[in-house]
Amino acid sequence: MPAFGIDLGTTTTLIALARQGKDPESIETDVRNLKQPGYEDERELNHLPSVAFFPDAGEPVVGLWAKENGPYVGPTRCVRAVKRLMGRDLFLDQIGRTPSEVSALYLKEVLRQVLDKGYAMDELTVTVPASYTTNQRGDTLRAIDKAFDALEEQRLRGEQRGRLLISEPVAALLAFIAWDMLKARHARQIDVDRQPKILVYDIGGGTLDLTIVELAWRDPHGSYSLDNLQFSVLAISRHNQFGGEDFDLRLAHELLYPRLLEASPDLERIELTREERLALRYDLINEAERLKIELNMELEFDEEGILFRTRPLSICGQEHDFTVDLSRHQYEELMAPFLKEREGAKNALWPITELLKESGIGREDIRYFFPVGGMARLLPLQEALVRYWGGKESFLKFPVPDEAIAQGAAVYSYLKSTRQGFKIEEPAADAYYVRLTKEFDLLLRRDQQSSERQRYILENTGNKLLLQIFAGADPPADGELESIYHTLIYQGGTAIPLGGVYNKGTPVTIEMERRYDTKVPVVRIWIGNSTEPVDVIDFDELKSEQEEARYA
Amino acid sequence: MTNQDDILARLICLFEDYTIRRCWPQETEQSLTLSIVPTLVFDMSGEKAQAIRVSPGSDGRILVELSKFEKVYLAASMPNGTWDEVDYSMYLKGRHWLLCAVTEIPELRESGYECIESIWNSPPDQFPDLLWGLIRWQLRRDGFQQLWFVVSSSDEAQMVRSALVALTQNKPNATGKLQLAQVVQSTDSLRGFPFLDDPHRPPEEGEQMLLLYAQEGYADLFQWSQGRFACRRLTAKQTIDLTLVSRLAICSDTLDRPPEGVLLFHSVQDLESQAIAHYVMWQPVLHQWEAERKRRCVQQLQRRIAQLEDENRDIEAAVRRSRHVLKRLSANPPLSTGGDVCLHSGSTSAPPPP
Numbered sequence: 001m002p003a004f005g006i007d008l009g010t011t012t013t014l015i016a017l018a019r020q021g022k023d024p025e026s027i028e029t030d031v032r033n034l035k036q037p038g039y040e041d042e043r044e045l046n047h048l049p050s051v052a053f054f055p056d057a058g059e060p061v062v063g064l065w066a067k068e069n070g071p072y073v074g075p076t077r078c079v080r081a082v083k084r085l086m087g088r089d090l091f092l093d094q095i096g097r098t099p100s101e102v103s104a105l106y107l108k109e110v111l112r113q114v115l116d117k118g119y120a121m122d123e124l125t126v127t128v129p130a131s132y133t134t135n136q137r138g139d140t141l142r143a144i145d146k147a148f149d150a151l152e153e154q155r156l157r158g159e160q161r162g163r164l165l166i167s168e169p170v171a172a173l174l175a176f177i178a179w180d181m182l183k184a185r186h187a188r189q190i191d192v193d194r195q196p197k198i199l200v201y202d203i204g205g206g207t208l209d210l211t212i213v214e215l216a217w218r219d220p221h222g223s224y225s226l227d228n229l230q231f232s233v234l235a236i237s238r239h240n241q242f243g244g245e246d247f248d249l250r251l252a253h254e255l256l257y258p259r260l261l262e263a264s265p266d267l268e269r270i271e272l273t274r275e276e277r278l279a280l281r282y283d284l285i286n287e288a289e290r291l292k293i294e295l296n297m298e299l300e301f302d303e304e305g306i307l308f309r310t311r312p313l314s315i316c317g318q319e320h321d322f323t324v325d326l327s328r329h330q331y332e333e334l335m336a337p338f339l340k341e342r343e344g345a346k347n348a349l350w351p352i353t354e355l356l357k358e359s360g361i362g363r364e365d366i367r368y369f370f371p372v373g374g375m376a377r378l379l380p381l382q383e384a385l386v387r388y389w390g391g392k393e394s395f396l397k398f399p400v401p402d403e404a405i406a407q408g409a410a411v412y413s414y415l416k417s418t419r420q421g422f423k424i425e426e427p428a429a430d431a432y433y434v435r436l437t438k439e440f441d442l443l444l445r446r447d448q449q450s451s452e453r454q455r456y457i458l459e460n461t462g463n464k465l466l467l468q469i470f471a472g473a474d475p476p477a478d479g480e481l482e483s484i485y486h487t488l489i490y491q492g493g494t495a496i497p498l499g500g501v502y503n504k505g506t507p508v509t510i511e512m513e514r515r516y517d518t519k520v521p522v523v524r525i526w527i528g529n530s531t532e533p534v535d536v537i538d539f540d541e542l543k544s545e546q547e548e549a550r551y552a
Numbered sequence: 553m554t555n556q557d558d559i560l561a562r563l564i565c566l567f568e569d570y571t572i573r574r575c576w577p578q579e580t581e582q583s584l585t586l587s588i589v590p591t592l593v594f595d596m597s598g599e600k601a602q603a604i605r606v607s608p609g610s611d612g613r614i615l616v617e618l619s620k621f622e623k624v625y626l627a628a629s630m631p632n633g634t635w636d637e638v639d640y641s642m643y644l645k646g647r648h649w650l651l652c653a654v655t656e657i658p659e660l661r662e663s664g665y666e667c668i669e670s671i672w673n674s675p676p677d678q679f680p681d682l683l684w685g686l687i688r689w690q691l692r693r694d695g696f697q698q699l700w701f702v703v704s705s706s707d708e709a710q711m712v713r714s715a716l717v718a719l720t721q722n723k724p725n726a727t728g729k730l731q732l733a734q735v736v737q738s739t740d741s742l743r744g745f746p747f748l749d750d751p752h753r754p755p756e757e758g759e760q761m762l763l764l765y766a767q768e769g770y771a772d773l774f775q776w777s778q779g780r781f782a783c784r785r786l787t788a789k790q791t792i793d794l795t796l797v798s799r800l801a802i803c804s805d806t807l808d809r810p811p812e813g814v815l816l817f818h819s820v821q822d823l824e825s826q827a828i829a830h831y832v833m834w835q836p837v838l839h840q841w842e843a844e845r846k847r848r849c850v851q852q853l854q855r856r857i858a859q860l861e862d863e864n865r866d867i868e869a870a871v872r873r874s875r876h877v878l879k880r881l882s883a884n885p886p887l888s889t890g891g892d893v894c895l896h897s898g899s900t901s902a903p904p905p906p
Contacts, residue, residue, distance in 0.1 A: 020809050022613065022749075022816075030818070046620075118806060182615050184608035187590075307646070377622075399605070400620055 003417050005125045005171070005409025006110060008103060008140065010083040010206025011244060012047040012374065014403060015110040017119070018178075018410035025225045027178045027414055029407040031400075034113055038065025046403065048110055050205075051080045052102050054095040062105050071282030072314065075275050078282065081206050084241060086132075086139045100139040104146035111147055123164065123417040125409040129209045130167035130202075130236045137165055164416060169200035169211035170233060170424060171408030172372040176398050177215075178226060178411045185224075189368075189396050192217060192229065196367035198396070201352070201385070202405070203375040205244045208348065210237035210355045212366070226415060231424045235359035240351050244289075244375045246338065251288035252281070254334060255324060256310070260284070263322035270316060283313045291324065295331060296379050332380060339384040348381055349388050369395050374402035444512045444521050451512040458506045463499075465508065465525065499534050502527055586833055588614060589731075591698040592690060595828045596708065597738040600637035603690050606829045613749055616829040618821075619690050621651065636821065642685050643667045649685030672708065679711055680718040691730075699733045700832045709735045736835060743823060744774035744781030745830035746815060747799050762797045765820070766804035773797070779842035 002017040014031055021028040033044035038061045045064065053066035054077045061070075070078030076094045085092075085099040092098065107126070115121065128140050144163045166174075180188050190196065195216045202209040212235040222228040261268055272280065287310045295306050306326050312319035332339075341349035356363060369389055375381060386392045398404045415422045442451040458465075509526040524533040588608040595602040602618065609615030621635040641657060642649040644666040652660060657667045668674050671682040691699065701712045712735045720733075747761045748754075755776040763772040771786045786792060801815035803823050810816035817823035 019818075023611065024809075026610070028818075182609055184588075184610055184612070184615075187608045399617065400622075 001120055001122060001417075003123050003125075003410055003413030004111075004114065004119075004121055005127070005406055005411070005413050006107060007127050007168070007171075007403075007406035007409060008083065008106065008143075009047075009050055009204050009374075009405075010081050011050055012205060012402075013050050013106040013110055014047045014406035015114055016403065016406040016410040017114070018407070018414035021182065025223070026182055027226070027411055028182075029175065029178065029410050031403045031406055032110075032114060034063075034110060036064040037061055037109065038063065038069070048106060050083065050106055051078065052082075052095075052105055053078050054097075060095075060105055062109050067286070071279045071286075075278035075282055078278075080282075081245060084206055086136045086143075100143045101146060103140065103143035104150065107143055107147035108150045112151060115151065123413040125164040125166050125171075125413040125416075127168045127171045127405050127409045128165050129207045130169050130211045130233075131209060131240075132167075140165060164413065166409055166412050166424070167209075167211065167233070167236075168204070168207075168405045169202045169209050169372070170213065170231065171406075171412060172202055172398070172404040173198060173200050173213055173231070173370060173408065174226075174411045174424075175404045175408035176370065176372075176396060177229065178407075179398065181224065181226065190215070192224075194367065197234065197361065197365050198368040198370055199352070199355075199366045201369065201371045201376070202373045203243055203348070203371070203381070204373040204402075204405075205375070206241065208237075208240040208242040208351055210240075210351055211235065212355070212359060212361055226411075227419050227422060233424075235355055235361060237351050237355045242338075242346050242348070242351075243373075244292075244378075245285075246346055247292055247335065247375070247378070248285050248288040250334065250338070251291055252284035255326070256284050256288055256291070259322055259324050260310075260313070260320060264320045267315065267320070272316070276316060280313065280315055287311065287313070291326075292378070295326070296377065335380055339380055341388065348384060352388065367394060370398075371395065372398060372401050372404045376401040442510060442512045444514060449514050453509055453511045456508045456510070458502055458504055458508055461501065461504045463501045500527075586612075586614070586837060588833060589697045591700060591832070592619065592687075592696040593700040593702060593828055593832050594687060595702045595825070596640075596712070597702050597704040597828075598637075598824075600639055601686060602637045602825060602828075603687075604825050604829050605696075606833060614829055614833055616826050618825055622689070638686075640670045640672060640686075641668065642671060642682055648688075649682050651686065672711070676711070676714070680715040680722070683712065683715045684719055684723065697731045699730055701733075701735045702738050702828055702832065703735060704738055706737060709737050734832075736832065738828075738831070739780075741774065741781035741783040742827045742831050743772060744776075744783060744827075745834055746817070746823065746826040747774065747801060748830055748834050749815065749826070753799075759799070760797045761799040761801070762792070762794075763801045763823075764803065766802055766807065768803075768820075779838045779845070 002019040005016050005018065007014040007016075015034070016029050016031045018027050018029045020026070031046050033046055034048050035044055036048070048063045049067040050062075051067040051070060052060050052062045053070035053073065054060045055074070056077075060066075066078060067080070079092065079095055079102055082092075082099040082102045086103065090099060092102070095102070111121075111124075124144070126140060126144055128137055132140070141163065148163075177190060180190050190198075192215050195214065197212055197214045200209075200211045200213060202211070211233060214232045214234055216230045216232070218228050218230045290311075291306075291308050294308060306324075308324040308326065310321050310324070312321045314320075338346060338348050341347065341353065343350055356366075369385070371382070371385060386395070389395070412424070442454055444451045506528055511524045512521045513524065514521055523537045525535045525537075526532075527534045588606065591606040593604040593606055595604060603621065605615075605617045605619045607615045607617075618636050621638045638651050639654050641652050641654045643652050643657070643660045644650075649668070652667070654669060657669060660667050668678070668682060671679065671686070674682055687699070690696075701709075703709050703712060716733050716735070743763060744761065747763075757777065759776045761774045761776070763774065765771065769788070773784045773786055773792060774781045775784075799815075800813075801817065801823075802810065803817045803820060805818055807816060817826060
């Protein structure tokens with residue numbers, strides 16, 4: 001029976017199946033082509049665009065139709081990139097749904113198409129970013145359950161229905177290894193005998209996820225098979241909300257919009273409604289994506305650049321189109337903020353530097369660099385990575401990088417259902433850690449209600465306290481604290497306002513306590529000798545963007 | 553599992569019990585060896601073109617993968633995605649021909665682009681550029697050393713051969729890494745070739761192999777004879793002797809784990825890409841093998857002729873000696889030693905009565 005895996009991406013959703021290959025040991029994977037709801041014709045793509053449109057009446061439409069037509073029909077009822085909103089328990093007023101409910105629609109559609117073809121399904125794995133928080137993972141599981149319920153399939157009922165989560169970089173690596181193992185030994189790219197450390201650079205539509213994985217044989221004299229392979233996740237990057245959408249947005253805002261105004265100066269004098277502004281924005285982003293794809297193709301063969309003509313954009317009932325003459329140099333200048341290493345959240349290279357620094361793993365210790373995800377094809381990004389890494393000899397190359405994650409998820413499902421005891425050592429959110437400086441200072445294990453109180457002394461005068469909270473399956477062992485970067489509960493750390501200015505040397509006491517109704521902890525902070533905490537941070541209640549902004 | 557699968561499973565068990573030979577003769581007439589280097593095969597023998605990557609697989613087998621045509625490859629007005637196969641339609645964008653779907657052509661023409669609905673119908677001087685538009689992305693991306701084209705007619709083969717010559721002259725940088733570019737014409741028995749995906753089990757003369765199409769409800773019977781597959785399609789009313797069949801392959805989307813020794817293809821497309829890849833890999837080897845077999849036959853015949861000639865020479869010498877003796881005897885008849893001796897010298901006259 002084939003096993004299934006879904007890559008629930010920011011911009012695309014893919015479903016793959018895995019089953020036994022020609023030999024009992026080998027695994028074959030296949031990403032299924034998907035019909036696009038809303039279109040009469042039989043067009044099939046290897047993915048479903050993660051875009052949903054909610055008409056005033058009737059069922060929502062997901063996929064290509066929503067992506068191409070939603071912005072025209074009702075831009076405020078068109079939703080994209082909800083993955084970035086998962087875990088926040090937001091309610092999207094304009095469509096009356098939560099991000100998790102929207103994700104469930106994508107899952108339901110791809111599952112329905114597979115089930116319609118007569119496949120049975122025991123085990124399903126859905127991928128999540130490695131740095132997804134407990135809440136985000138929980139939201140993803142809820143989305144799967146909603147999709148299962150909505151399908152009303154007998155085959156998906158009951159307690160036994162398997163649903164697993166796996167980190168996207170780990171899934172991609174699993175797909176790569178399954179594929180590599182199909183080859184003759186001399187043609188394989190990975191040499192497991194040398195216990196290699198691999199940096200997986202996963203850049204998709206909306207997330208840049210880095211993970212360092214070490215591979216080794218469980219039994220050095222055992223078989224050359226996935227069963228015998230031990231995956232150890234050594235380090236996970238912070239959550240980087242950076243991906244293809246950012247390239248598209250930059251092209252749309254910095255290039256296409258100014259050129260549109262140059263071509264149609266009257267537009268500046270027209271007052272657009274909110275809906276019209278949204279429609280124009282979506283249109284420009286879609287055109288930017290096309291431009292990005294064409295640029296990639298042209299630059300592969302020509303150094304000169306591109307003359308790009310947009311499709312007619314409908315604005316206030318009038319059609320506008322224009323051309324963009326863009327040289328390679330101009331393009332590189334435009335993308336430079338992303339591709340030249342500099343500190344910041346929106347950068348393609350900085351997260352690598354940061355991860356290596358924080359994990360204490362040297363560049364020379366990384367044997368392979370594995371770029372994966374849809375954006376890994378982008379030529380300027382490839383060139384920037386090769387420059388940064390100092391050559392591409394250690395680069396692992398997967399034939400279709402944007403399908404690797406879905407394939408890996410299917411392989412994981414297959415291994416879980418066919419090989420008893422197969423597991424990947426990947427941290428999951430069952431314990432929590434607070435980090436103030438370089439250590440995990442407080443630990444709240446899953447069997448504990450509260451952590452010990454820790455007392456610190458402020459090193460600087462200030463009105464904020466930097467704090468990070470992590471989650472993981474197992475508490476870090478002594479001496480391993482620095483090498484384990486578990487799932488971040490609160491991305492990139494939190495600056496906690498202390499409600500006043502406190503001088504250097506002021507004592508600070510912190511305690512973590514488990515909430516009675518959820519797994520997510522509450523952190524209490526006392527300053528000086530106060531009896532009442534100056535701040536209580538309930539991470540389960542950081543729900544809205546307004547609240548998030550308070551701590552930003 | 554459906555009823556069809558149940559029937560299929562029972563058939564496989566039956567087949568497996570009675571006919572699959574698990575041990576093959578250790579010594580065959582001649583061992584066949586494949587030397588696989590990463591190869592890109594363009595299958596242009598069908599209604600749509602496919603690109604197939606071929607590389608060395610584990611256990612000496614052939615690893616076959618479809619190389620997808622990515623969205624960057626296609627008309628930008630088409631929806632994003634990847635394709636396993638593409639139309640032969642193209643449009644001229646800037647200096648390059650790009651792939652597009654036939655259905656896109658009216659819109660592209662309206663936008664002022666030059667379009668070709670099928671590259672096979674293009675003017676000869678344009679064909680090399682169109683072929684380049686079809687292959688350039690995959691060729692560049694994966695750095696293949698060998699390139700094969702499988703076509704359906706000798707005219708198409710000639711077109712591709714000429715285009716390859718033009719491309720190597722016009723684009724030496726792009727095609728310089730290629731060690732080999734070959735064109736082959738597909739045969740009717742192409743689907744038999746995946747049966748050869750076992751380096752330890754070369755085919756035997758006269759061996760029969762069965763390919764079941766589970767969903768479609770028919771089967772192909774292949775017989776290996778003198779380096780070729782003879783193929784016969786079987787329908788429901790025809791019967792065959794399963795005990796004569798020594799290899800089985802099944803084309804089924806819903807069967808997951810084939811019994812040991814049974815080849816499984818998940819779809820006809822999967823089967824066809826495997827067939828093309830194995831055809832391209834095996835065809836030169838088999839060709840060489842067949843040529844070697846014929847050379848040995850000729851050698852044997854030549855040895856036999858030489859032997860016969862030697863024997864003939866001995867006979868002729870004996871005849872010559874006999875004639876010589878006869879001549880001498882005719883000139884000087886021997887004295888009687890008690891009985892009459894009659895000698896014939898080839899005379900047509902009747903022998904004297906006893």
